[in-house]
Amino acid sequence: MKRRQLLAAGCACCAGVIAGRAWGQTAPDYLAPQRFQRPDLSTDEGGLWAMMDREEKALRRSPLVLRDARLTTYVQDLACRLSAGHCPDIRIFLVRTPQFNASMAPNGMLQIWTGLLLRMENEAQLAAVIGHEIGHYLQRHSVERLRDIKSRAAAGQVLALFGLAGAIGQLAVLAGSFAYSRDHEHEADRIGAYLMHRAGYPVAESAAVWSNLLDEARAREGEEPSQSSPLFATHPVPPERRDNLAQLAKLLPGGADGKDRYVEHTAHLLDEWLQDEIKRGQYAESLVLLSRRIDAGSAPDLMRYYRGEVHRLRGQAGDHDLAWNDYQAAAAGAAPPPPAFRGIGLVARQRGQKDEARHAFARYLDLAPDAPDAALIQSYITELSS
Amino acid sequence: MKNLLILTLVMLLTACGTVRKVESGANLVGERMSIKVDGNWNHLDFPGIKPAQIWTMEGVTIDELLVYSGIRDGQIMHPDSPAGEKRKDFVFRKTMQTEEIVSMLEGVLSRDGSSFKLRKLEPFPFGGRKGFRFEYERVRKIDNVQMRGVGFGAIDKDELFALVYQAPRLTFFPRHQSRIETIAKAVSIK
Amino acid sequence: MKRHLCSFVRIFRAILLPALALLASTPAYPDARNLAPGFSSLPKSAKVLIMPPDVELFSISGGGVMEPKADWTAAAHTHLHAALTGKAAELALQTQQLAEQDADELAEISALHAAVARSIAFHHMGIGSFALPTKNGMLDWSMGDAVKPVLDKSAADYALFIWMRDSYASSERKAAMIALALLGVGVGGGMQIGYASLVDLRTGQVVWFNRLARADGDLREAAPAAETVKALLDQFPNSK
Numbered sequence: 001m002k003r004r005q006l007l008a009a010g011c012a013c014c015a016g017v018i019a020g021r022a023w024g025q026t027a028p029d030y031l032a033p034q035r036f037q038r039p040d041l042s043t044d045e046g047g048l049w050a051m052m053d054r055e056e057k058a059l060r061r062s063p064l065v066l067r068d069a070r071l072t073t074y075v076q077d078l079a080c081r082l083s084a085g086h087c088p089d090i091r092i093f094l095v096r097t098p099q100f101n102a103s104m105a106p107n108g109m110l111q112i113w114t115g116l117l118l119r120m121e122n123e124a125q126l127a128a129v130i131g132h133e134i135g136h137y138l139q140r141h142s143v144e145r146l147r148d149i150k151s152r153a154a155a156g157q158v159l160a161l162f163g164l165a166g167a168i169g170q171l172a173v174l175a176g177s178f179a180y181s182r183d184h185e186h187e188a189d190r191i192g193a194y195l196m197h198r199a200g201y202p203v204a205e206s207a208a209v210w211s212n213l214l215d216e217a218r219a220r221e222g223e224e225p226s227q228s229s230p231l232f233a234t235h236p237v238p239p240e241r242r243d244n245l246a247q248l249a250k251l252l253p254g255g256a257d258g259k260d261r262y263v264e265h266t267a268h269l270l271d272e273w274l275q276d277e278i279k280r281g282q283y284a285e286s287l288v289l290l291s292r293r294i295d296a297g298s299a300p301d302l303m304r305y306y307r308g309e310v311h312r313l314r315g316q317a318g319d320h321d322l323a324w325n326d327y328q329a330a331a332a333g334a335a336p337p338p339p340a341f342r343g344i345g346l347v348a349r350q351r352g353q354k355d356e357a358r359h360a361f362a363r364y365l366d367l368a369p370d371a372p373d374a375a376l377i378q379s380y381i382t383e384l385s386s
Numbered sequence: 387m388k389n390l391l392i393l394t395l396v397m398l399l400t401a402c403g404t405v406r407k408v409e410s411g412a413n414l415v416g417e418r419m420s421i422k423v424d425g426n427w428n429h430l431d432f433p434g435i436k437p438a439q440i441w442t443m444e445g446v447t448i449d450e451l452l453v454y455s456g457i458r459d460g461q462i463m464h465p466d467s468p469a470g471e472k473r474k475d476f477v478f479r480k481t482m483q484t485e486e487i488v489s490m491l492e493g494v495l496s497r498d499g500s501s502f503k504l505r506k507l508e509p510f511p512f513g514g515r516k517g518f519r520f521e522y523e524r525v526r527k528i529d530n531v532q533m534r535g536v537g538f539g540a541i542d543k544d545e546l547f548a549l550v551y552q553a554p555r556l557t558f559f560p561r562h563q564s565r566i567e568t569i570a571k572a573v574s575i576k
Numbered sequence: 577m578k579r580h581l582c583s584f585v586r587i588f589r590a591i592l593l594p595a596l597a598l599l600a601s602t603p604a605y606p607d608a609r610n611l612a613p614g615f616s617s618l619p620k621s622a623k624v625l626i627m628p629p630d631v632e633l634f635s636i637s638g639g640g641v642m643e644p645k646a647d648w649t650a651a652a653h654t655h656l657h658a659a660l661t662g663k664a665a666e667l668a669l670q671t672q673q674l675a676e677q678d679a680d681e682l683a684e685i686s687a688l689h690a691a692v693a694r695s696i697a698f699h700h701m702g703i704g705s706f707a708l709p710t711k712n713g714m715l716d717w718s719m720g721d722a723v724k725p726v727l728d729k730s731a732a733d734y735a736l737f738i739w740m741r742d743s744y745a746s747s748e749r750k751a752a753m754i755a756l757a758l759l760g761v762g763v764g765g766g767m768q769i770g771y772a773s774l775v776d777l778r779t780g781q782v783v784w785f786n787r788l789a790r791a792d793g794d795l796r797e798a799a800p801a802a803e804t805v806k807a808l809l810d811q812f813p814n815s816k
Contacts, residue, residue, distance in 0.1 A: 050649065054632070375509065444708075447691045
């Protein structure tokens with residue numbers, strides 16, 4: 001709180017100003033700061049910046065970064081339109097990791113994980129996430145966080161003298177993995193909403209992002225969603241955030257969601273992202289995600305096939321029947337993924353339906369003769385024929 | 387910074403770990419599986435490895451052979467793995483089909499954030515039983531090393547027996563692959 | 577007993593690590609451990625490619641938070657470079673630096689080397705005994721023809737890799753240390769951890785390796801940095 005007053009008092013060269021502090025009462029009106037200069041090497045911000053430069057170098061060389069030029073350019077353009085004049089300082093890295101995460105470092109490096117891209121239903125939702133991260137960046141939350149942690153750690157040490165557990169606190173803290181405070185998250189949400197509205201996107205889509213995530217997290221039985229889900233790497237999501245954003249959406253109406261464009265740029269990567277998703281083994285969460293996409297009619301054959309896979313792999317009572325239905329629906333669709341037939345074969349085989357299994361496996365090998373498991377499936381056909 | 391944490395973690399974990407040589411010839415692992423080696427292997431014991439064993443020729447950050455012997459129905463794979471946030475348990479079931487066992491191993495090998503791509507899966511005799519063999523590619527998350535791997539397994543009397551070997555795709559995997567194939571072919575299960 | 581030990585380690589991690597580092601403060605290894613078998617010297621005028629050193633310096637705040645210090649890191653790079661140049665001149669070796677964009681292309685090999693170096697640092701020169709019996713106490717690691725692209729790019733005979741992480745207690749931290757010490761609690765003041773590795777580019781063999789893990793050393797100023805580099809390059813082969 002103190003810092004914001006200080007900033008509002010007139011340090012216009014180094015901070016943005018947000019008018020209207022009460023949630024949902026007035027529409028945010030945001031004046032972004034000027035582009036940042038590289039801070040002096042001797043300052044804490046300079047240290048953080050330089051360390052992030054080195055992280056970025058490592059990231060640039062990582063085989064886990066997507067090399068899809070068309071998608072990267074598309075996301076880069078989107079970030080530019082949301083960046084309130086900071087476009088030249090922002091660099092996008094799309095990283096293949098199945099968790100929902102995006103983070104922006106003080107040096108302008110913006111990382112988005114494929115687990116997040118998988119969960120975006122349209123361009124507006126991605127704009128919401130990017131806008132939010134740009135909000136953290138424009139208000140320099142990382143540096144505040146580092147300073148805050150330092151002072152807390154010092155305070156903690158005094159207390160710790162009287163109890164040995166956790167006496168020395170952590171040996172080391174990585175800047176990028178701080179969890180932002182609630183205040184920071186609020187601020188970034190408001191700025192993000194403003195930025196996306198200005199760029200022509202419906203703010204209601206940002207509420208949808210969190211709403212969808214909460215649904216997934218709630219699927220894990222008996223646990224507090226915002227704490228436990230591995231989805232929430234650096235972004236704890238209490239339900240209030242969704243509600244607050246829904247309120248803001250009423251104050252900032254209008255916009256187009258850009259669904260077709262988003263689908264067009266990502267459709268060819270869905271298969272790989274979905275494979276990564278189900279490897280997580282978080283079946284309850286995956287089912288919520290897949291069911292939502294099926295209901296929304298987006299890539300239904302592919303989504304149905306993967307939902308079939310989740311049911312088959314989970315293998316609880318009734319799952320094989322559900323898997324069967326999904327595989328059959330996928331196989332009957334306009335663009336049946338070849339492994340849908342494999343799925344039918346595997347369930348049929350487990351049920352002892354030999355003819356059906358053999359027929360489905362043969363169809364699979366017809367459509368995908370170079371599949372990695374072709375030899376295994378061929379052996380099943382042989383075994384079922386005897 | 388990450389490297390410091392890695393080094394720290396490794397050093398601390400292994401303050402409670404041991405290394406010993408795997409003798410040439412037949413080695414009984416668990417109660418039922420015998421693996422014949424040529425004296426180049428070291429057995430590492432760390433918290434978080436159970437129920438597997440880890441053997442290595444070149445070192446824990448280079449190559450590893452995961453040895454699973456007599457995994458029983460309902461047993462959790464690597465329950466004490468120091469992997470930070472809570473993870474889904476991967477549980478072996480005696481009714482698992484080949485593709486389900488491989489899916490389980492895929493999950494185990496990718497739960498640290500590493501990528502996993504299956505390249506081949508085929509039936510293959512293992513320990514004198516009808517088993518399977520698979521090949522994969524993996525990018526290790528923690529240091530971006532690109533790896534190749536090969537695995538073998540079979541279920542016998544409701545227990546799982548498996549070997550999984552992985553090493554960097556440059557030099558190390560090609561150097562040791564045929565040795566692994568030989569070892570796998572010579573495994574015996576009582 | 578072992579279980580209790582392991583629980584103890586888990587709880588008192590933050591104290592034990594600096595203690596471990598202090599225990600290892602004078603890593604006095606005989607020659608054999610630093611040099612590959614059969615390797616004892618470099619030919620004069622050998623060409624050595626210096627890979628971009630991976631160095632990071634931190635300040636430890638009063639509360640124990642490690643904060644990256646860009647100016648110290650930049651200074652360390654400068655001093656490291658000067659000390660390496662001096663050493664190369666002393667041994668009459670020709671050195672060249674690898675340019676940043678070339679480093680991008682050679683990323684996979686650098687990542688591979690880093691993994692090998694960590695195994696050497698841990699198993700061959702580790703704190704505690706995690707030696708691999710099959711290596712028979714010898715420095716016996718080779719990346720084979722994986723290094724060929726480096727050779728092609730540089731026409732050098734050897735490549736030198738350096739990795740350092742170094743932390744220094746700020747004055748608040750020092751004050752806290754003293755205060756805690758008076759209450760009987762030991763607190764680490766800062767550590768220097770790193771390695772240096774010399775690779776033969778024709779064979780991929782790691783021909784020389786050294787590891788530092790100590791509570792001394794200072795890379796921020798020229799004179800102590802020279803001492804650090806001297807310690808890092810301990811047992812570096814002579815040239816003939």
